Amino acid sequence: MEPIRTTFLGTSGSVPQKDKNFSAIVISFRGETILFDCPEGTQKQLMQSEHSLMSINKVFISHMHADHFLGLFGWISTMTLNQRKEKLTIYSPKGGKEKIQKIMKEVIRPSFPIEYIELKKGVIEKNDYFEIKAIPLKHEIPCYGFIFKENDKIGEFDRNKAIKLGIPVGPLFAKLAKGEKVKVNGKTFTQKDVMNYKKGRKGRRIAIIADTLPLKQIVKEINQVDLLIHEATFLDKQKDKAIEAMHSTALDAATIAKKAKAKKLALFHFSARNNDTNEILQEAKKEFNNTIIPSELETITI
Numbered sequence: 001m002e003p004i005r006t007t008f009l010g011t012s013g014s015v016p017q018k019d020k021n022f023s024a025i026v027i028s029f030r031g032e033t034i035l036f037d038c039p040e041g042t043q044k045q046l047m048q049s050e051h052s053l054m055s056i057n058k059v060f061i062s063h064m065h066a067d068h069f070l071g072l073f074g075w076i077s078t079m080t081l082n083q084r085k086e087k088l089t090i091y092s093p094k095g096g097k098e099k100i101q102k103i104m105k106e107v108i109r110p111s112f113p114i115e116y117i118e119l120k121k122g123v124i125e126k127n128d129y130f131e132i133k134a135i136p137l138k139h140e141i142p143c144y145g146f147i148f149k150e151n152d153k154i155g156e157f158d159r160n161k162a163i164k165l166g167i168p169v170g171p172l173f174a175k176l177a178k179g180e181k182v183k184v185n186g187k188t189f190t191q192k193d194v195m196n197y198k199k200g201r202k203g204r205r206i207a208i209i210a211d212t213l214p215l216k217q218i219v220k221e222i223n224q225v226d227l228l229i230h231e232a233t234f235l236d237k238q239k240d241k242a243i244e245a246m247h248s249t250a251l252d253a254a255t256i257a258k259k260a261k262a263k264k265l266a267l268f269h270f271s272a273r274n275n276d277t278n279e280i281l282q283e284a285k286k287e288f289n290n291t292i293i294p295s296e297l298e299t300i301t302i
């Protein structure tokens, strides 16, 4: 199985901390590198990570709070100095495009085209290998969570079966595997004649839930997700603050993970008030044991 690699560029929320950068995540899979949020410091963190900042073609901005998008400008400026030519696609909530363009217009003339796509509930990106789904969250301003899902594998091409059917080894195999019909000696064959469906499996999933009040509605969407990345700005003892600022606590995140039967929970977006990450971890583990607090630039492979 091709690995799906998730790197945490940082885990702090609202303001950076001495030992923590702002929260941003990179997922890389099958040669594509995707960025989720682009706060200040993102390009510097990318330089220190295993990912190249020039290789990213898609960035998903959860919402238009400063700690989630201000890094776009420095990064785009660097790529312009490096004479990037490839298109960059920026996905952001309604109004994001105008905000980004307004700031950019004053300072940068990008050397490459930028496409803007407005986030809407549902699948917003799909290709041969994976899809990305946006789910509305509940925050002070419109905010989206994302589910990265590897495409389901329907089965495996069975060579022996194809040979037995009299299909000559060669390009017809690839056509059948892709789902095209082929004709051999007047007989038509389809994919289902040559597939071993027992080798099929569901695609792996990663959910990224940025700034939000804990939302029961997402539980169904993220049911049995392989990796749940959930914000935990506050602790349970600061619950009133969490409600006021429309954020979650570590306990909230763990409760969601438990209800959704997630396989693993990674917490991020911590308030500078809570610099003892052990306290955050212990609070979450009481409810959901397989919880981790990723360190800066940590990569999780599933």
Ligand SMILES: [Zn+2]
Pocket (backbone or CB within 6 Å): 013, 014, 065, 067, 068, 211, 269
């Ligand atoms: Zn935030």
Ligand SMILES: [Zn+2]
Pocket (backbone or CB within 6 Å): 063, 065, 139, 211
């Ligand atoms: Zn926010």
